[in-house]
Amino acid sequence: MIPFPLHGGNVHAVARSQGRSIQHVLDFSASINPLGLSPSVRRAIHRAISLTIHYPEIDAQSLRAQLAKFHRIPEECLIVGNGSAELISVIPRALGSRHGLVIGPTFMEFERALILAGARCTYVHATSMTRYAPPIDDVCALLHKQSGMREKPSRRGIHPIDTIFLCHPNSPTGQVISRASFHQLLDSVQQAGARLIVDEAFVDYCATRSVLRHVRKSETLLVLRSFTKFFAIPGLRLGYAAGPAKVVSQIRSMLPPWSVNALASAAAEAALCDTTYRRRSVQFMKQERTRFTQALRQIPGLRVHPSSANFLLVQLKAQDQVSLLTQELCTQGIVIRNCQNFAGVDVPTIRLAVRRPKENDRLVKAVKRELKKWS
Ligand SMILES: Cc1ncc(COP(=O)(O)O)c(C=O)c1O
Structure with a gap:
């Protein structure tokens, strides 16, 4: 039997494990257009x-x-x-x-x-x-x-x-x-x-x-x-x-x-x-990806790679940090993608979907808070 690889977007399991409704899970692990249904x-x-x-x-x-x-x-x-x-x-x-x-x-x-x-x-x-x-x-x-x-x-x-x-x-x-x-x-x-x-x-x-x-x-x-x-x-x-x-x-x-x-x-x-939704989405993503990238780059210890898509690959200092951060944020109802199980990812990294400004700000704050605890 060949098992399923892990994927982002498993909000159902997170909601169950945290006793939350799906509406109260903030998912940065699957990169879905934050503008939602057109x-x-x-x-x-x-x-x-x-x-x-x-x-x-x-x-x-x-x-x-x-x-x-x-x-x-x-x-x-x-x-x-x-x-x-x-x-x-x-x-x-x-x-x-x-x-x-x-x-x-x-x-x-x-x-x-x-x-x-x-x-x-x-x-x-x-x-x-x-x-x-x-x-x-x-x-x-x-x-x-x-x-x-x-x-x-x-x-x-x-x-x-x-x-x-x-x-x-x-x-x-x-x-x-x-x-x-x-x-x-x-x-x-x-x-x-x-x-x-x-x-x-x-x-x-x-x-x-x-x-x-x-x-x-x-x-x-x-x-x-x-x-x-x-x-x-x-x-x-x-x-x-x-x-x-x-x-x-x-x-x-x-x-x-x-x-x-x-x-x-x-x-x-x-x-x-x-075409209206298409244009709005592309414009929104260009702006918000830049803003989100800059905000993340202000956090000491993070290396944010440039991206042409609606997500960012972010490098941390140690794999322990990645695991702890993933777990800690999960308890707050925030899901991020630990990239450890991608074959060939050889450094501690997470993938973050670019979401709406307020949601991205909440993530930046939470990451800052967690990393500060361990520094
Ligand atoms: C690179 C890539 N291709 C394909 C898929 C599958 O997408 P879907 O089956 O929803 O069209 C995914 C889903 O995460 C993906 O990340």
């Missing part, structure tokens, strides 16, 4: 309630059609899932992966999906020493080394790398790569005869960095997107993937019918049209 999405969910007496569309066809228009790619190049996590969990199996390379430290579900598919998982990690810059040169060198191996396993029975996962912007580091690095990576993956999976769950906060448009011309690239984070609907479960029609159809064959429910489809269709 009014148009809320209305769409209300309107769709009457549809729940029917099965939803078997493969979310209306939403796929709308996504196809939105991204200007053919419908057959799109697949919608019950959260992008559902798609991630079947991708290695659908591709017949035997050896995946994960650019870490990152979302742990890539490794889990590879292992579930019976594939090997190799990590190439960014490090705190290089400010978590994604190690694209190292990945390309590794792929280059194996070119010429073709399908054959090595003498030790290790298959060549056939699947590469890049999270962009990356969680928990918040890092993006340059256009040149992306093309360098895509070329290397193509030459190695492998596939590149780019998870853009957080890209709406830096939309110009998206690589989704490249799926129109590439047989190598598959891009994942999520409605969860940006549209604040983690409880509805909705994500999608865009890629070559053949790959998309292989993924579809692994999914159960009706995996996307009617409320989620309706919410996503409304969300896609909501």
Whole structure:
């Protein structure tokens, strides 16, 4: 049995353990848009309630059609899932992966999906020493080394790398790569005869960095997107993937019918049209992320890494501090993400979602108070 990796956002367990209602838990561990549901999405969910007496569309066809228009790619190049996590969990199996390379430290579900598919998982990690810059040169060198191996396993029975996962912007580091690095990576993956999976769950906060448009011309690239984070609907479960029609159809064959429910489809269709919410969210995040970063940087002993997403990676002095801080804040109903269980995180770090100003101020105060106690 392969256990679930730990994730942020487990407010239910925290509320239970602290005897609080969920409304009284302040969650900095899952990075959800602090502006909450957009009014148009809320209305769409209300309107769709009457549809729940029917099965939803078997493969979310209306939403796929709308996504196809939105991204200007053919419908057959799109697949919608019950959260992008559902798609991630079947991708290695659908591709017949035997050896995946994960650019870490990152979302742990890539490794889990590879292992579930019976594939090997190799990590190439960014490090705190290089400010978590994604190690694209190292990945390309590794792929280059194996070119010429073709399908054959090595003498030790290790298959060549056939699947590469890049999270962009990356969680928990918040890092993006340059256009040149992306093309360098895509070329290397193509030459190695492998596939590149780019998870853009957080890209709406830096939309110009998206690589989704490249799926129109590439047989190598598959891009994942999520409605969860940006549209604040983690409880509805909705994500999608865009890629070559053949790959998309292989993924579809692994999914159960009706995996996307009617409320989620309706919410996503409304969300896609909501340009006002999109603009407001991006503007808000730019400002508040800067303000929050500056406030945290005033606290002695914290190193706050720059981020292109709606969360910050914060380095502390010792792992004990991280564990104590996580526990102490939890008793106050504040949940933060201890990054210890991300493979490849080699220094004491926490991840903090950027929330509304008053909530961020409360966290800053609480962290200051706790760290002062131990100094
Ligand atoms: C990087 C990344 N990708 C994908 C997901 C899954 O998102 P969802 O299944 O809600 O679309 C998460 C969730 O935390 C994530 O952090």
